[in-house]
Amino acid sequence: MTFKPAKWPRRLRSQEWFDGTSKDAIYHRSWMKNQGLPPDLFDGRPVIGILNTFSETNPCNAHLNDLAERVKHGVYEAGGFPVIVPVFSVSESAFRPTAMMFRNLAAMAVEETIRGQMMDGVVCLVGCDKTTPSLLMGAASVDLPTIMVSGGPMLNGYFRGERVGSGTHLWKFSEAVKAGEMTAAEFVEAEASMSRSPGSCNTMGTASTMASMVEALGMTLSGNAAIPAVDSRRRVMAQLTGRRIVQMVKDDLKPSDILTREAFQNAIRTNAAIGGSTNAVIHLLAIAGRCGIDLTLNDWDDWGRDIPTIVNLMPSGKYLMEEFFYAGGLPAVIKRLGEAGLLNKGALTVSGGAIWDEVKDARIDNDDVILPAEKALTQSGGVVVLRGNLAPDGAVLKPSAATPALMQHRGRAVVFEDIDDYKARIEDEALDIDETCVMVMKNCGPRGYPGMAEVGNMGLPPKVLRKGITDMVRISDARMSGTAYGTVVLHTSPEAARGGPLAVVRSGDFIELDVANRRLHLDISDEELKSRLAAWKPAVEPPAGGYARLYHDHVQGADKGADMDFLVGCRGHAVARESH
Incomplete structure (x- = not known):
């Protein structure tokens, strides 16, 4: 893709706040000046919002204040006017009932923070799992020049x-x-x-996966994903990003220019190559929805199906993010995809150039961390999309984290009605279960939990573990942590709380999993399934009110990214009328 920069100088959005001698302009400037800001900052230079998800209750992001200052230095160096803006920070390690319930709230808050204030461009400082997608979702719905900076992974433990x-x-x-x-x-x-240093998970969990996804989408400077949080090069990345966003504003280079269907194809293939988290499925579907890109579960399966997993990191492999960075990081992986003809080389990035130009000279310094294709962890990586009478709208499984012997399996269902039922019964020695069974958990999807918690990788019963068994087939409408592993079927859609077929599975039913043929089948007759569904009644009461009720009433299914229906799409950055 060839990008044509906009003509500069032109009237900036921030000048609607600061330009002129009207009462309103003086109102805005005078209040800002109480921070000791010199008058020439208001002379028409780009105002850059540094959206900071720092929070001491979000350990992955607790070091971001330092990076915010580094971004600020870069903005000043490039002739911009930086302002640090704290935004809602969603912590995977602290939020209850689950951080996923608040991803959409964070995205909504970010969108309105950008649109309602005097920003010409945006730098998003992100780290923990949900901060990356929520900030990009919000920014994409506004479509001002935007660039992401990740906080980076912690050091090896x-x-x-x-x-x-x-x-x-x-x-x-x-x-x-x-x-x-x-x-x-x-x-x-x-x-x-x-967790021995600042930063997000040091495995290829969801935080590192999403840092990789935004880099593969072209929304960060090349090399952003893998630099450890405490490495001085992470600070350099932040400062260079501050410089770059000023030029992006001058060029009017926006998310809508970068987040194309080709960019999403690059990201999905990259996710397969790195053995990325299944959570990336939901987040990329939601981001695409904000951009007006028609991305579906079928695209995930089609584009990622035959991509070898070449990054040897936990939970699929043996190394951690620190070694990944030293081995060459994500640019080396993207280069491998390009050399194999699996990259849209002309896809635009925030650099203003094509993604191939960013990675073509990347080095691979450890081929046991970034493997040659012939030594891949699995030749058919990616995220598998399963369908059948148990998942008519789809379910997902991560082959690189699964047990090959269980990829084709038929077993007797042992059903847990919800997470509380599972916790109450799983350690009961009288539970009628063995390693051949299929564990099924209901009512843990977007509406059912509520929020779709990371409980899909159900721990095995102790009496099975004592046999030396470490994996069983597990099926739910929940999510799984990107750091987890196992033959786990997730995101089963429609979810049980909406009356999907999962809701009527009974203990003793037989279920067939056939990954090669993308099939997930409940072995009962069509007539019996229809009869059970007709008799089904919701087991989950709607919340009484507040955000939980708003979420319950408007959240879409996992197959659509679990965004709220009224948040889908780009609403633009038009300046609202003055209030004074």
Whole structure:
């Protein structure tokens, strides 16, 4: 794609606030000047909003104030006027009932923060899982020049000589305690090794996946995704981003210029190559909806189906993000895709140039971390989209994190009506379950939980774990942490709380999973299924009020990105009328 910069100088959006000698202009300038700002900052230079998701209750983002100052330096150097703007910060590690419930609220707040204030361009400082998609969703709906900066992953963890991946080893050690292979005291001792520096998860979890997705989409400077949070090069990236956004405003280079269907194809293929989180499916569908891009689950399956997973990182592989950065990071992966003919090389990025020009000279310095295609973790990576009478609108599975022997499986269903039912019964020695069964959990989707929590990777029963079994087929309408692993079918749509077929599965039914043929089948007759669905009644009461009720009434299914129906689309950045 060839980008044609807009003619400069032109009247900027911020001049609607600051230009002239009217009462309103003086009102806006005078209040801003109480911060000690010199008059020439209001002379028509671009105002850059630095949207900062810093929060001490969001540990992944707790270091972002430093990066905000670095972005500010860059903006000043390029002749812009930077303003740091705190925005709603959604923390995966702290929010209840689940951070996913508040992604759309954050996106809505970000959208109105941008539209309602004197910004000409936007730098989004992001880190934890939901801050990246929520800020990009909000910015895409406004469509001012925008660029993302990730906070970066934390350093490697080590426990007794073993690499410890944040999240991944939480699940692993927790199962080991239940199996009697690790003591509770050892589990607590390992806690200090899991998160030993600022930053987001050091595995290819959702935070690192989404940092990779925005880079593959072209919405960050090349190399942004993998730089560790505490590495000085992360600060350099922030400062260079501050410089770049000023030129983007002058060129009028907007998300709508970059976020094309070709860009989403690049991102989906990149997700397959890195063994990225299944959460990327929901987030990219939602982002595409804000851009007016017709992206579907079928695109995920078609574009990612035959892409080898070449990044050897937990939870699919053995290394962590620190090694990924040293090995060449995401530019090296995108280069591999380009060399294999799997990249839309002309896709535009925030640099103003094509993505191929950004990565063609990238080095690979460790081919055990970034593997050659012939040594891939799996030759057919990506996210598999399953359909059938149990998931007419689709369900997803991550092959690189699954057990090959379970990719074709027929087993007896053991059903949990919701997460509370699961917790109450899973450790009961009398539970009628063995490793051949299929664990099914209902009412954990967008409307059912509410918010679609990361509970899909249900822990196995202790009596199965004690046999040395580490995986079973698990099916739900929930999500799974990007740090988790297993043969786990997720996002089953329509969800149980909407009366999807998952709602009427009974213990003792047989379910067939056939990944190669993309099939998820409940082995009962069409007549029986129709009869059960006709008799179904909702098990989940709508919330009484507040945001929870708004979410319940308007959230779309996982197959549409779980955005709210009234937030889909781009509403632009027109300046509202003056209020004074």
